[in-house]
Amino acid sequence: MTEHIQRQRRPRTRAAVFACITAVALVADQLTKVLAQTYLAGHRSVRVIPNMLSLTLVHNPGASLGMGPNMTWIIALLAIVACIVLVLLASKTDSMLWTVWFALAFAGAFGNLIDRFAYADGFLNGKVVDFLDYGWSVGNVADIFLMVAGVGIVVMILLMLAFIAGTAFVIKLCLDIPNQDVTVSTKPGSAIVLPTAPEQ
Numbered sequence: 200m201t202e203h204i205q206r207q208r209r210p211r212t213r214a215a216v217f218a219c220i221t222a223v224a225l226v227a228d229q230l231t232k233v234l235a236q237t238y239l240a241g242h243r244s245v246r247v248i249p250n251m252l253s254l255t256l257v258h259n260p261g262a263s264l265g266m267g268p269n270m271t272w273i274i275a276l277l278a279i280v281a282c283i284v285l286v287l288l289a290s291k292t293d294s295m296l297w298t299v300w301f302a303l304a305f306a307g308a309f310g311n312l313i314d315r316f317a318y319a320d321g322f323l324n325g326k327v328v329d330f331l332d333y334g335w336s337v338g339n340v341a342d343i344f345l346m347v348a349g350v351g352i353v354v355m356i357l358l359m360l361a362f363i364a365g366t367a368f369v370i371k372l373c374l375d376i377p378n379q380d381v382t383v384s385t386k387p388g389s390a391i392v393l394p395t396a397p398e399q
Contacts, residue, residue, distance in 0.1 A: 224341075227340055231339065231340050252333060256329075259326055279312065289301040294363070303347055304345060304348035331343075
């Protein structure tokens, strides 16, 4: 009975974590953008770390870090699709770590998507508020969330951490052993067991 109750609560807990991370990240993103537009207007630039980081207000029609400046509405549509996919993925996983990364990615994508709608004067052509000037590019807090989430997801894949409990990435190695397969245990923390060559 206790295990059944815990299983019922886990999706609610992950949903709550997803919602909380998203809410906090969106507030941080939108608040910093409001502050940037208030205090950095008029081409004002504030140096934070010499030759590394300045605060400079830029209205970016492209994607994160200034890419694709002439594809505003296409980028907005892709962001909508990405947000939907991230919510669906978060609803399917039973891993809290995957939930955290999906929440950060969703917050980053949705944070910039808000700008597309809020500052649009045509079809999804609103410009994103950027203000973190790295010298080689200008971004915002939402971009940081996207970058962190991307790194986290790549690490999860490289470490082969299960998206759903009881599943694992199966690795088949080309060994000089006929009819031998590598088996992967689905138990958390278990190791991959490799077959050994028979003695000659």
